[in-house]
Amino acid sequence: MFDHFNLTNKNSNALFLKIKYMPTTTNQCLKSKPFLDTQSSLETNHLKIVRDDASKQKADRTKFLDQLSLNSLKNKDYLVVGATLILMVLSIATFINFQPDMEKLHFERMSTWWGASINYIALTLLVLQLSFLTYLIVLYIKYKPVKAVSNDKLPTCTVIVPAYNEGKLVYETLLSLADSDFPAEKLQILSIDDGSKDDTWQWMLKAKAKLGDRLTIYQQPKNMGKRHALYRGFKEGTGDVFVTVDSDSIVKEDTLRNLVSPFAVNEKCGAVAGNVRVLNKAKGLIPKMLNVSFVFSFEFVRSAQSAIGSVLCTPGALAAYRKDAVMNCLEDWMNQTFMGQPSDIGEDRAITNMILKQGLHVLFQKNAYVYTNIPEKYKSLYKMFVRWERSNVRENIMMSKFAFTKFREESTAGSRILLTMQWIKVIMAYPLLALLLFFVVTHPVLFVCSSLAGIFVFSSIQMFFYAKKYNIAEAFLAYTYSVFYLFTLFWITPYAIITAGRSGWLTRDLPETA
Numbered sequence: 001m002f003d004h005f006n007l008t009n010k011n012s013n014a015l016f017l018k019i020k021y022m023p024t025t026t027n028q029c030l031k032s033k034p035f036l037d038t039q040s041s042l043e044t045n046h047l048k049i050v051r052d053d054a055s056k057q058k059a060d061r062t063k064f065l066d067q068l069s070l071n072s073l074k075n076k077d078y079l080v081v082g083a084t085l086i087l088m089v090l091s092i093a094t095f096i097n098f099q100p101d102m103e104k105l106h107f108e109r110m111s112t113w114w115g116a117s118i119n120y121i122a123l124t125l126l127v128l129q130l131s132f133l134t135y136l137i138v139l140y141i142k143y144k145p146v147k148a149v150s151n152d153k154l155p156t157c158t159v160i161v162p163a164y165n166e167g168k169l170v171y172e173t174l175l176s177l178a179d180s181d182f183p184a185e186k187l188q189i190l191s192i193d194d195g196s197k198d199d200t201w202q203w204m205l206k207a208k209a210k211l212g213d214r215l216t217i218y219q220q221p222k223n224m225g226k227r228h229a230l231y232r233g234f235k236e237g238t239g240d241v242f243v244t245v246d247s248d249s250i251v252k253e254d255t256l257r258n259l260v261s262p263f264a265v266n267e268k269c270g271a272v273a274g275n276v277r278v279l280n281k282a283k284g285l286i287p288k289m290l291n292v293s294f295v296f297s298f299e300f301v302r303s304a305q306s307a308i309g310s311v312l313c314t315p316g317a318l319a320a321y322r323k324d325a326v327m328n329c330l331e332d333w334m335n336q337t338f339m340g341q342p343s344d345i346g347e348d349r350a351i352t353n354m355i356l357k358q359g360l361h362v363l364f365q366k367n368a369y370v371y372t373n374i375p376e377k378y379k380s381l382y383k384m385f386v387r388w389e390r391s392n393v394r395e396n397i398m399m400s401k402f403a404f405t406k407f408r409e410e411s412t413a414g415s416r417i418l419l420t421m422q423w424i425k426v427i428m429a430y431p432l433l434a435l436l437l438f439f440v441v442t443h444p445v446l447f448v449c450s451s452l453a454g455i456f457v458f459s460s461i462q463m464f465f466y467a468k469k470y471n472i473a474e475a476f477l478a479y480t481y482s483v484f485y486l487f488t489l490f491w492i493t494p495y496a497i498i499t500a501g502r503s504g505w506l507t508r509d510l511p512e513t514a
Contacts, residue, residue, distance in 0.1 A: 058179050058253075061172075065252060065371055071473040072282050078473075080285060084480045091452035098446060105443070118435065125428065132421050133461075139304035139414075145366045146262040148254065151183045153264045155240040157256065157320075160233030161191040162226050163200050163247035169373070170247040171203040177245065178211050180256040187256070189215045190233050191247070195223035200247075226316070227347045231334050234326055242326055244348075246317045249372040250279060259320045259368035270325040270360025271352060272368070273302055273311050274318025279371035286381055289481035290374050292474060296462045299469065302364040308414035309361030312399075312422070316348045318370035321355065329354035338394050339501040346391025353399050356415070359408035382489060387504075389496030396422050429493045436490065455482040 073081070095102075109115025159177050163170045170191065177189055189211070193201045204217045218232060234242060241263050243256065255274065262269045275298050278291035305311045314321070333351050336343040343350065352362055375381040396419065403419045406412065439447040459482040467475035 057175070061176060061179070061250065062253065065250065065369075068277065068279070068281055068371060069470050071471045072288060073473050077285060077288065077477075081476045081480055084483055085476065087483070088452050088456045088479060091449045092456060094445070095449040095453045098449065102446065102450075105446070121431075125424075128421075128424065132417070135417065136301065136304040139307040140300055143303040143307040143364075143366075145258070145368075146265060146363070148257045148367075149261045149264045151186075154183060154186055154257065154260060155263050156186045156188070156238070157182065157241045157243055157260050158188040158190060158233070158237030158239030158323075159243045159245060159256070160230060160237060161189070161245050161247050162194055162229035162233065163191060163196065163204065164194040164223060164226070164229075165196050165198050166200045166203075166247040167198055168203050170200055171207045173245065173247050173249055174204070174207040174211065174215060176250045176252075177256070178214055179253060180251065181253045182256045182260075184214065186239075187214075188237065188239055190236055191215065191217045192229040192232055193217070193219045194226065194229040195220045197223075225344045227334065227344060230347065231330070234330055237323070240323050241320055242323055243320045244316065244318070245370065246372055248279070249317045249370045251318065251371075252369045255318070255368045255370060258365050259318065262363050262365065263320070263322055266361065266363075268309075268359075268361050269363055270322050270355040270358060271311075271314050271362045272320040273298075273306075273314040273362070273364045274320075274368040274370045275299065275364070275366050276315050276317045277369060277371050278374050280373045280376065284376045285480075286376055286378070287374055288474065289477045289484065290381075292462065292466050292477045293481055295466050295469060296478075298364070299366055300465055303366060305418060306362075306364035309363060309410070310356065310415040310418060311362040311364050312352065312418060313349045313395075314352045314362060317372040318368065319348060321351065322360070325355045325358055325360055326351070328358060341501065341503060343394070344503045345387050346394055349391050349395040350398070353395050356399070357402045357407055378488065382492065385489060385492045386496050386499070389493050390500045390502065392422065393426060393497055393500040396426060425493065426497060429497060433490070433494050451486060452483065455479065455486065458482075 110119060161170070161173060161177070166173075174189065174191060180187070191204055191207070193204055201219055208215050208217050216236070218236070220229060220232070230244060233244075241260050243259060245251065259272055259274055262272050276294055278287045278294060281287045281291050302311050329351070333347070333354055336350055356362055375384055399419055400423075403412070403416055436447075456479065459478045462478035463475045466478060
């Protein structure tokens with residue numbers, strides 16, 4: 001995906017410069033560079049910098065990642081967003097027009113026991129959701145990421161990159177990690193090929209040839225699953241902190257330093273979640289929509305969870321764990337089962353639960369960015385969501401076994417509130433699905449209008465959040481994504497509940513060749 005990568009290098013040892021004197025009339029003048037010894041050299045000479053390939057690759061990478069925060073909408077995307085907004089405006093107008101019918105229907109329902117029950121349940125859920133949102137807003141306001149610490153305070157770190165059928169992208173992942181602003185003597189990078197059927201191993205060998213002793217690679221004899229690959233990395237790693245990075249993910253230069261810094265200042269920090277953004281955002285409407293959703297999920301929801309030290313899931317794309325905490329639960333995590341079968345999904349949520357259970361804090365670092373590939377097609381997207389929801393069902397059960405005990409010295413109320421809201425989502429999945437189907441059949445127009453009106457209200461929160469953080473054009477995708485989810489992905493949670501015992505990664509196929 002990245003044929004050329006490069007960026008400004010803050011590590012002078014990694015930047016090779018050839019300095020040539022140029023005539024003073026040239027326009028290629030560097031007005032301010034930290035590597036110049038004196039100001040007089042600026043006044044008397046004009047310098048041309050010729051970077052080596054590694055430096056250019058790094059500069060290109062940084063430029064590419066910075067551009068991912070810019071508006072990426074194309075003409076056809078604007079048409080979709082525009083159509084969404086028109087549809088919602090028309091729905092709201094129709095909803096207002098049907099208000100007398102809505103009131104009549106309401107009174108008819110209230111005259112029956114089942115109708116009154118539905119209304120009271122709906123009102124209770126609305127109050128709970130609004131109260132929970134208010135709670136998250138309060139926590140979000142309190143949240144502040146930990147500032148990066150100096151080199152001498154950083155703990156030693158082992159980065160583990162499991163790879164399966166990843167192709168060239170694993171090479172780019174490993175190079176981005178090696179280019180991190182992290183002391184080389186404190187950084188160990190391990191990558192495990194989990195029996196790939198493509199050329200992943202060859203790209204890992206190429207990365208090894210380029211990085212030398214900075215990278216250690218392993219090859220599993222056959223495909224055994226991500227959990228097995230991580231387990232091997234945990235066993236081989238020597239750092240005081242383990243960092244796991246997916247092999248289709250690229251990190252910024254300061255990501256590792258920011259991610260690991262909380263361990264240096266908080267002895268109760270057991271794990272840290274990174275800030276996940278979409279790498280292939282320009283490849284389609286689905287990645288663009290998911291990017292807006294991810295920003296809210298991470299920079300708002302996980303920020304709020306971090307304020308009480310109870311982030312519920314450290315993402316596989318980027319997470320850090322205190323070595324001692326991992327070793328305390330490693331065998332239980334590796335041999336975890338559900339309904340008598342080995343667990344081969346949800347390894348990130350599972351290890352997060354086991355670290356929370358030890359009474360340790362799980363935090364979120366908003367300033368530790370990772371950019372990862374996500375599905376571009378509907379089929380791959382729903383498979384990913386099914387896997388995530390199955391994991392949520394399993395790990396909600398596991399967390400319930402300790403969350404209502406005194407599992408940490410500090411207050412456990414926040415953790416219990418988060419878990420309770422997770423369970424409400426699961427418990428209400430089937431009643432809400434039944435209610436949805438009932439209104440689709442009996443009052444289709446009212447259902448569509450009221451649903452879209454509700455989406456407009458609640459999605460506006462995500463829209464304004466993204467617009468303030470990044471750009472307003474993409475922010476409107478919050479509405480498009482909500483409509484997309486309502487009509488095409490509403491079945492995910494109910495289906496995941498009844499199939500929670502099933503295993504399988506579902507989405508890891510051979511990548512398309514260029």
